Amino acid sequence: MKTADAIDRAKAEGRRAFIGYLPACYPDLATSVEAAVQLAENGADIIEIGAPYSDPVMDGPVIQQATTEALGNGFRIAELFEVVRQVTERTEAAVVVMIYYNLIDRMGAEEFARSLAEAGGAGAITPDLIPDEAADWMAATEKYGLDRIFLAAPTSSPQRLHRIAADSRGFVYGVSLMGVTGKRAAVSDAAERVVEGTKAAGAERVCVGLGVSTREHVEEIGRYADGVIVGSALVAALRDGGPEAVGTLTAELTGRSS
Amino acid sequence: MTYREHEGPYFGDYGGRWMPESLVAALDELEETFRKAKADPVFAEEFQALSRDYTGRPSLLTEVPRFAAEVSGREDGARIFLKREDLNHTGSHKINNVLGQALLARRMGKTRLIAETGAGQHGVATATAAALMGMECVVYMGGADTRRQALNVARMRLLGAEVIPVEHGAKTLKDAINEALRDWVASVDNTHYVLGTVAGPHPFPEMVRYFHQVIGEEAREQILELTGRLPDAVSACVGGGSNAIGLFHGFLDDESVAIYGYEAGGDGIETERHASAITLGRSGVLHGARSYLMQDADGQTVDSHSISAGLDYPSVGPEHAYLADAGRVTYEPVTDAECMTAFEQLCRTEGIIPAIESSHALAGAARLSASWGAEGADKTIMVSLSGRGDKDVETAARWFQMLPGQDDAPEQDESAAQAAEAPQTGVQS
Numbered sequence: 146m147k148t149a150d151a152i153d154r155a156k157a158e159g160r161r162a163f164i165g166y167l168p169a170c171y172p173d174l175a176t177s178v179e180a181a182v183q184l185a186e187n188g189a190d191i192i193e194i195g196a197p198y199s200d201p202v203m204d205g206p207v208i209q210q211a212t213t214e215a216l217g218n219g220f221r222i223a224e225l226f227e228v229v230r231q232v233t234e235r236t237e238a239a240v241v242v243m244i245y246y247n248l249i250d251r252m253g254a255e256e257f258a259r260s261l262a263e264a265g266g267a268g269a270i271t272p273d274l275i276p277d278e279a280a281d282w283m284a285a286t287e288k289y290g291l292d293r294i295f296l297a298a299p300t301s302s303p304q305r306l307h308r309i310a311a312d313s314r315g316f317v318y319g320v321s322l323m324g325v326t327g328k329r330a331a332v333s334d335a336a337e338r339v340v341e342g343t344k345a346a347g348a349e350r351v352c353v354g355l356g357v358s359t360r361e362h363v364e365e366i367g368r369y370a371d372g373v374i375v376g377s378a379l380v381a382a383l384r385d386g387g388p389e390a391v392g393t394l395t396a397e398l399t400g401r402s403s
Numbered sequence: 404m405t406y407r408e409h410e411g412p413y414f415g416d417y418g419g420r421w422m423p424e425s426l427v428a429a430l431d432e433l434e435e436t437f438r439k440a441k442a443d444p445v446f447a448e449e450f451q452a453l454s455r456d457y458t459g460r461p462s463l464l465t466e467v468p469r470f471a472a473e474v475s476g477r478e479d480g481a482r483i484f485l486k487r488e489d490l491n492h493t494g495s496h497k498i499n500n501v502l503g504q505a506l507l508a509r510r511m512g513k514t515r516l517i518a519e520t521g522a523g524q525h526g527v528a529t530a531t532a533a534a535l536m537g538m539e540c541v542v543y544m545g546g547a548d549t550r551r552q553a554l555n556v557a558r559m560r561l562l563g564a565e566v567i568p569v570e571h572g573a574k575t576l577k578d579a580i581n582e583a584l585r586d587w588v589a590s591v592d593n594t595h596y597v598l599g600t601v602a603g604p605h606p607f608p609e610m611v612r613y614f615h616q617v618i619g620e621e622a623r624e625q626i627l628e629l630t631g632r633l634p635d636a637v638s639a640c641v642g643g644g645s646n647a648i649g650l651f652h653g654f655l656d657d658e659s660v661a662i663y664g665y666e667a668g669g670d671g672i673e674t675e676r677h678a679s680a681i682t683l684g685r686s687g688v689l690h691g692a693r694s695y696l697m698q699d700a701d702g703q704t705v706d707s708h709s710i711s712a713g714l715d716y717p718s719v720g721p722e723h724a725y726l727a728d729a730g731r732v733t734y735e736p737v738t739d740a741e742c743m744t745a746f747e748q749l750c751r752t753e754g755i756i757p758a759i760e761s762s763h764a765l766a767g768a769a770r771l772s773a774s775w776g777a778e779g780a781d782k783t784i785m786v787s788l789s790g791r792g793d794k795d796v797e798t799a800a801r802w803f804q805m806l807p808g809q810d811d812a813p814e815q816d817e818s819a820a821q822a823a824e825a826p827q828t829g830v831q832s
């Protein structure tokens with residue numbers, strides 16, 4: 146399942162796609178898979194599996210703490226593919242990884258893409274890779290038919306949005322605000338502009354994330370975006386209540402319960 | 404082929420912009436402002452006036468004959484000259500870059516400066532510029548570094564800056580940069596990030612070099628005037644590489660000048676505890692640039708170690724990676740023990756207390772001079788004395804067991820002690 150199919154399937158059902166983020170191997174491999182399964186069973190269309198990394202500059206305290214713990218427990222990159230494989234086998238969701246580029250670079254873009262495709266992954270979100278530097282990654286993802294999800298920011302110029310839209314495949318990740326991951330009280334009004342600008346630049350599908358943590362946020366963003374991305378709130382739920390709490394929160398966020 | 408004129412974003416295979424999209428607009432604005440400023444005589448005048456009247460440029464060139472004799476072990480050893488960046492206002496070369504960037508920040512209408520700092524020298528320089536220009540200032544500093552450079556923390560606070568200790572990761576420079584970047588993503592509207600070395604995304608490597616070029620330009624003129632010819636070798640310590648690139652720049656296109664960069668060798672590069680990114684790292688991306696990087700088999704950054712907080716960084720500026728590959732500059736590690744020997748030698752023979760960072764360059768020069776033996780007789784070495792050692796008095800006193808109540812074994816600093824207990828995270832390759 147590719148991300149565009151997952152987004153379109155939700156649309157056909159009269160919904161916006163719900164995208165949930167959880168780090169691989171937090172608190173351990175089996176539990177992170179269980180939590181992802183809970184995500185899918187409670188309405189997630191796309192699952193983002195985060196690769197724990199030593200220098201996560203786009204992440205706020207909740208995700209940093211979780212990924213640091215996973216690294217402390219000895220996380221290895223091979224386990225990322227194992228988590229993707231198991232989640233793909235056990236759910237109907239499209240599974241992508243969210244990964245800082247040096248982890249791809251170290252393995253080699255081509256080898257990384259091959260391993261990800263082999264594990265059943267749909268593609269990758271690369272928060273510190275801009276299209277300008279992505280020649281290797283573009284070639285590798287083309288070769289293995291993977292989605293490439295670049296980010297669009299409130300400060301991106303129209304020219305940059307064109308390049309981002311043209312080079313992305315699957316969807317574009319619209320960054321809702323200037324900042325790092327973490328819960329926010331309200332959705333920034335920049336989010337709608339990012340979606341409009343990115344669509345005007347030619348993107349077919351734009352999903353919005355950063356700071357989204359309540360059903361209200363999800364509904365608000367659903368009015369203009371093709372999908373809504375939630376991270377820190379789910380990671381906090383996992384930390385405090387395990388996979389079951391992830392399921393409960395997902396049901397709430399997707400409107401399956403209230 | 405000229406090395407001196409090389410511009411970003413790429414230096415051979417290195418450099419670029421490996422950064423979140425959110426920061427690209429700010430980097431574009433900075434690049435544009437920098438290009439315009441470079442072509443603007445008014446900016447040049449402002450920068451030169453500050454350098455002269457505030458920093459105290461030109462900095463002296465001092466010959467150190469007693470040190471030279473001591474390290475070569477002979478009366479007719481190579482002559483050694485120190486480029487005295489330690490005499491700049493705030494005590495290191497860092498002020499050159501900070502004043503340049505603060506002027507650019509003012510041109511961009513920014514009212515808040517943020518910075519990372521390792522040894523604290525760059526943080527002190529940034530706090531100083533912010534005070535001078537009436538700007539708000541926040542400095543991120545690894546928790547381990549706030550403890551080993553406590554005096555500089557107090558200096559920054561006295562200057563009105565807020566110092567935020569960073570308590571995750573290795574609690575050193577790399578983690579302070581991560582935190583500064585997180586601040587910047589959320590504050591680019593009114594904030595300029597004053598990166599303190601020739602690392603980071605374009606245009607930082609090229610721009611920071613530009614503001615430090617004056618070191619090499621002055622040094623070249625001064626040595627020609629004093630000795631009538633170019634030096635045989637130049638030596639500088641390399642953390643991110645800003646003092647080094649500043650000095651090297653004056654000599655890169657002079658084939659007769661051998662150029663040496665000294666990385667922190669920590670306990671020795673055969674151990675896991677060092678910061679020799681060029682010697683032992685491999686190409687990777689961190690903090691916005693592709694360069695040599697200390698990383699494990701998965702691409703996770705490996706923690707670096709050095710007695711000097713300012714060199715305790717697991718990567719290096721991209722231009723140095725390029726100069727290393729091109730073979731123009733030779734990079735070698737200097738251990739904690741070697742650098743502390745040179746530190747003591749300079750104190751005792753010349754009455755100059757150097758920064759521990761700069762002592763790596765002194766140790767490198769000592770190594771060169773000793774290796775030349777009698778052939779050194781007609782040779783000269785230029786050393787970048789990038790900073791003064793006031794901030795290091797406690798670390799050095801502990802190293803030499805001069806503190807009250809110290810027993811026999813030299814004590815490890817706090818980060819070293821912590822790291823020794825921490826489990827090994829991976830194999831470096």
Ligand SMILES: Cc1ncc(COP(=O)(O)O)c(C=O)c1O
Pocket residue numbers: 495496521522523524525599600601640641642643644645646647712713714758760761789790791
């Ligand atoms: C005195 C001194 N020298 C050198 C350095 C290392 O930086 P760079 O390699 O950018 O010159 C520092 C950094 O804090 C410093 O304080």
